[in-house]
Every structure is written in C-alpha cells, then in structure tokens.
Amino acid sequence: MSSVRRVPAIPPAGKHGGDGPAVARALGLDPADLLDLSQTMNPLAPPVEPLVGRHLGALRAYPDDRAATRELARALDVDSEALLLTNGGSEAISLVAAELGGGVREEPDFGLHPRHPDGPRWRSDPHSPSGRLAASHEQADVWDEAFYALATGRWTAGRPGVTVGSLTKTFACPGLRLGYVIADPGLVERLRRRQPRWSVSSLALAVLPDLLTAADLPGWAAGIRELRAGLLTLLRGHGLTADDTDAPWVLVHQEGLRETLAPHGVLVRDCASFGMPGVARVAVPDAAGLTRLGSALRVSRDR
Incomplete structure (x- = not known):
C-alpha cells in the first residue's frame, strides 16, 4: 500500500470569495478550524457572540x-434621513446599482460593482484588489468604503455623492449582514422603496448599538498596520514576493499559493477573478493566525 497521502481536491475559488466552508468540507475540516484568509475581516474585532x-x-x-439608524448616523456624523441600513454591503451595492447603474472607474475592481459604460462611476476605497487608498484628487460618484474604517481609523471620508459600506467587515460578523448607504435623502427614500421590507434582521438591529460602543477605529487601524507589517515579513522570509497595501490584506505573487496552503488548513484568495492570475490576496490575520500561517508555509516548503 502506498504511503503517499492523497490530498483532497480543493474546490475552485468563488468569484466573490466566501467559499471557506466548501473548502473546509472538502478537506474534512470543521469550518471553524480553517484559517480563512480569503475573506477580509477585522482581525482585532472583539468576539461578537457575547454581544449577540x-x-x-x-x-x-x-x-x-x-433606533439603529439613528445610532449609526450619529457615529458616521450624517443625518438619519441620509442613511439607509442594508442587509450587508452586498445589498447596499445592489440597491444603488439597480437605482443608478454606472460602472467602475477602471479594472480591476470589486466584482459586485456594476459594469455599465454609462452612468455614475464606482470606486472602492481602499481599492480592491490593490489595497491602495484613493488620492485626494481622485473622483468617483459612488464610493465603496467597505474597508475604509480599518484602513484609516475613520468611519468615512465624507465625500460628496453616494457611499456604500459594510459593517460586517469592520466588526468581523458576516453572518449578521449589516451594511449601509449614505446619500441625499431623496435617493435614500428611493432606495428604501426598492429594499425588501424587513431586510435587516431584528437581531442585527438590536446588536448594532453595542457594536458601535465597542468600536476602536484608530486602535484597530494602527493594530492592523502592525500586523500587516508582520505578515509581510513572514511572507518575504519564506521567499515570497508580497506587495504592501493600505488595506487589511496584502498581495502575493505566487502561482498556486491557494492550492499549496489549503491542505494545511489555511485558505487565501485567488485573484484570477480580478484578471490577476498567479496573484493571491492574503487577509491580515491576528497574532495566532500569523503563527499558524508561518507553520503552514514551513510545512509546505519542507514537503
């Protein structure tokens, strides 16, 4: 009998990420035991379970x-009439895209943004996938600030136009589905009419004030910068070419990195869906995750 361990086939990467559970099942792992660095969440967010x-x-x-809208409006320093809570950032994008249309300023950009040649221009900030914050002279009509708070320590840039955001990234609670749109009250009202009734769950609305109270945006942004520096040092120490960013992730130029790390219980994002084959997006982990990633890199290198 052969002593060679058969490595399970890894499911192909999803276009928009979030395929961690499928990969865990393919590997015979509990999803909770997978270090999922393919999805970018705040590595310093406090556990959400006690709050829920x-x-x-x-x-x-x-x-x-x-009530939850008033609390979030206060945190964002906007009028309640200019704010719409949504079922995650994906619903915020979907509602605005259905109402306004438009397309991205340039490729690549986040896959859920519309791709029409006419209409308002969309731009993620920090840009996905490059992770770079927009320069002061850059313009867009719709800004996606899903990771802005974690990159800057501020809730929003407060730019004119429309802003969509994702609280599930900031608080690392994708199951709660919390996002928002900031726009002029007339547009917010039109978006509300498009939105299915009771779109955001009672549980998410109830826990939102506690999440906002627990927020430490400046501390989180500073901590993520430190962890990102450690991640870059680790990756480069293993001979990998990694690009720094302003975001809670880095880009690694290594063909097959997803397939190399997945059998060791670590999942990273394949950027082929962005038109960037041979590049992986690696979310910034916490200190324990950094240690585990280092172990996976060592084992994969020594095999």
Whole structure:
C-alpha cells in the first residue's frame, strides 16, 4: 500500500470569495478550524457572540430600523434621513446599482460593482484588489468604503455623492449582514422603496448599538498596520514576493499559493477573478493566525 497521502481536491475559488466552508468540507475540516484568509475581516474585532447573546429576545419581534439608524448616523456624523441600513454591503451595492447603474472607474475592481459604460462611476476605497487608498484628487460618484474604517481609523471620508459600506467587515460578523448607504435623502427614500421590507434582521438591529460602543477605529487601524507589517515579513522570509497595501490584506505573487496552503488548513484568495492570475490576496490575520500561517508555509516548503 502506498504511503503517499492523497490530498483532497480543493474546490475552485468563488468569484466573490466566501467559499471557506466548501473548502473546509472538502478537506474534512470543521469550518471553524480553517484559517480563512480569503475573506477580509477585522482581525482585532472583539468576539461578537457575547454581544449577540444579550439581544436574543429581539428574535420575537419584527425589525424596526429607526433606533439603529439613528445610532449609526450619529457615529458616521450624517443625518438619519441620509442613511439607509442594508442587509450587508452586498445589498447596499445592489440597491444603488439597480437605482443608478454606472460602472467602475477602471479594472480591476470589486466584482459586485456594476459594469455599465454609462452612468455614475464606482470606486472602492481602499481599492480592491490593490489595497491602495484613493488620492485626494481622485473622483468617483459612488464610493465603496467597505474597508475604509480599518484602513484609516475613520468611519468615512465624507465625500460628496453616494457611499456604500459594510459593517460586517469592520466588526468581523458576516453572518449578521449589516451594511449601509449614505446619500441625499431623496435617493435614500428611493432606495428604501426598492429594499425588501424587513431586510435587516431584528437581531442585527438590536446588536448594532453595542457594536458601535465597542468600536476602536484608530486602535484597530494602527493594530492592523502592525500586523500587516508582520505578515509581510513572514511572507518575504519564506521567499515570497508580497506587495504592501493600505488595506487589511496584502498581495502575493505566487502561482498556486491557494492550492499549496489549503491542505494545511489555511485558505487565501485567488485573484484570477480580478484578471490577476498567479496573484493571491492574503487577509491580515491576528497574532495566532500569523503563527499558524508561518507553520503552514514551513510545512509546505519542507514537503
């Protein structure tokens, strides 16, 4: 009998990420045991479970987003009438795209943004996938600030036009589905009419004020910069070419890195869907994740 260990086939990378559970199942792992660096979440966010546990009674009521909207508007320093809470950043993008259309300023950019040649121009900030913050002279009509808070320590740049955001990235709670749109009140009202009723769950609305109270944007941004420097040192120490960014991820120029690391329980994002074959996007992990990634790199190198 052969002593060679058969490596399970890794499912192909999803176009928009979020394929960690499928990869874990293919590897015979509990998804909780997978170090998923293919999706970018705040590595310093406090555990959300204790906060959610305080509000389980909200599950008995239909959603009412008025109080949560006021709390978020206060944090973002905008009028409540200029803010719409959404079912994650993806719904925010979908609603604005359906109402306004438009397309990205240049390729590559985030795959959920519209791609029409006419209409408003969209731009992610920090840019996805390059991870670079927009320069002061850059312009767009719709800004996607999903990672802006983690890159800058500020909630929003406060630019004119429309802004979409994702609180699930900031608080590392994608299951809660919390996003938003900032726009003039007339547009917000039109978007609200497009939005399915009770789009954001009662549980998410109830926990949002506690999430905002726990936020430490300047501290998180500074901590992520330090962790990102450690990630770059680790990757380069293993002979990998890695690009620094302003975002909670780095780009690694290494063909097959996803397939190399996945059998060791570490998943990174294949950038082929961005038109960047041979490049992987690696989210910044916490200190424990950095140690685990180093172990996976050592084992894969020594095999």
